[in-house]
Amino acid sequence: MHDSTPKSPLEQLRPVLNLLADGEVHSGESLGAALGVSRAAVWKQLQKLERYGLALESVKGRGYRLPGGLNLLSSEAITAGLAPASRDLLRQLILCDEVDSTNAQLLARLERGCGHGVAMFAERQTAGRGRRGRNWISPFGGGINLSVGWQFSGGVQLLEGLSLAVGVALARALAEFEVPDVRLKWPNDVWCRGRKLAGVLLELSGDLTDRCAVVVGIGLNVGLRGESPAAIDQPWIDLHSVRPGIDRNRLAAAMLNQLLPLLQAYPERGFGAYREAWLALDQFAGRPVRLQSATREWCGTAAGVDRSGALILDMDGEQRLFHGGEVSLREVS
Ligand code: BT5
Numbered sequence: 445m446h447d448s449t450p451k452s453p454l455e456q457l458r459p460v461l462n463l464l465a466d467g468e469v470h471s472g473e474s475l476g477a478a479l480g481v482s483r484a485a486v487w488k489q490l491q492k493l494e495r496y497g498l499a500l501e502s503v504k505g506r507g508y509r510l511p512g513g514l515n516l517l518s519s520e521a522i523t524a525g526l527a528p529a530s531r532d533l534l535r536q537l538i539l540c541d542e543v544d545s546t547n548a549q550l551l552a553r554l555e556r557g558c559g560h561g562v563a564m565f566a567e568r569q570t571a572g573r574g575r576r577g578r579n580w581i582s583p584f585g586g587g588i589n590l591s592v593g594w595q596f597s598g599g600v601q602l603l604e605g606l607s608l609a610v611g612v613a614l615a616r617a618l619a620e621f622e623v624p625d626v627r628l629k630w631p632n633d634v635w636c637r638g639r640k641l642a643g644v645l646l647e648l649s650g651d652l653t654d655r656c657a658v659v660v661g662i663g664l665n666v667g668l669r670g671e672s673p674a675a676i677d678q679p680w681i682d683l684h685s686v687r688p689g690i691d692r693n694r695l696a697a698a699m700l701n702q703l704l705p706l707l708q709a710y711p712e713r714g715f716g717a718y719r720e721a722w723l724a725l726d727q728f729a730g731r732p733v734r735l736q737s738a739t740r741e742w743c744g745t746a747a748g749v750d751r752s753g754a755l756i757l758d759m760d761g762e763q764r765l766f767h768g769g770e771v772s773l774r775e776v777s
Pocket residue numbers: 544545546547548569571572573574575576578579580581582588589590591632633640641642643644645661662663664665676677678679680681
């Protein structure tokens with residue numbers, strides 16, 4: 445269902461986007477007729493699309509087309525792809541054209557006590573966030589921006605290693621579409637061919653010693669276009685360049701089919717159930733790396749993760765553990 449809260453100027457463009465999504469040529473006249481507006485009004489709307497990185501091609505004498513079309517998210521199509529177990533676990537599916545951040549939206553819902561089992565997707569985020577104040581670039585229709593809210597009791601220590609387990613879940617969803625060369629980078633990235641394909645951001649709310657809630661936020665690049673990807677300050681990749689043609693709705697459903705059962709069982713199963721799978725996908729296993737905190741850095745060899753998901757760094761035979769959140773990992777070239 446479409447939620448009524450987050451309204452944006454982009455939503456006013458939805459009807460014209462729906463028409464152009466097929467990637468075919470549409471004349472200004474036919475667009476005007478279908479939308480019930482004048483050709484001049486159509487022209488204005490088309491100009492506005494450019495602001496969202498949706499560059500139109502004008503085909504002389506025939507009209508306009510959106511090269512490549514758009515594979516827009518649809519709640520019907522996502523729901524149709526859900527396994528029965530996921531349908532039971534999913535309380536609400538929310539699709540937005542544009543929000544600040546799906547994580548921010550879901551945290552606010554959890555604080556009002558109504559975010560459990562809610563999955564929110566956004567076609568575009570204006571303030572998509574990563575860890576420690578970093579940005580997540582999410583241009584319209586370019587990827588999957590998903591947050592899932594989950595409440596649980598027993599304290600936050602039950603969620604140890606969760607961001608790594610979510611990485612395994614994403615790798616499993618991508619394997620259904622035969623995406624090649626998927627690897628995991630501690631603590632929260634999915635990489636492909638040595639570049640960042642997806643990131644995971646967990647945010648917590650509530651009483652961290654008892655009843656609390658987590659928002660699992662995932663940003664995954666499907667096909668980034670427009671100018672905004674130029675703002676990504678590290679090597680990135682999208683599915684389009686490694687496995688074109690993946691249907692975003694099927695992928696979104698596959699992600700939920702992995703994530704919802706994971707969240708339900710995680711307090712009992714813990715990271716132990718995912719560790720072997722994580723190690724098998726470790727991008728940096730046995731490689732020289734540098735770990736950086738705000739004030740220090742450590743160099744050594746990445747030696748996998750322990751049962752809690754802490755990174756093991758081998759520094760000349762001395763093993764040291766690092767927990768997520770405090771440090772960033774870089775390869776030493
Ligand atoms: C992450 O943080 O990788 C977590 C990203 C989580 C984004 C999702 S989208 C849905 C939900 N709602 C939100 O507001 N957030 C979540 P971190 O490890 O801090 O990485 C951030 C860094 O990744 C940035 O500083 C850039 O270098 C890079 N980056 C930004 N956008 C990117 C993109 N689209 N693709 C690849 N790398 C990107």
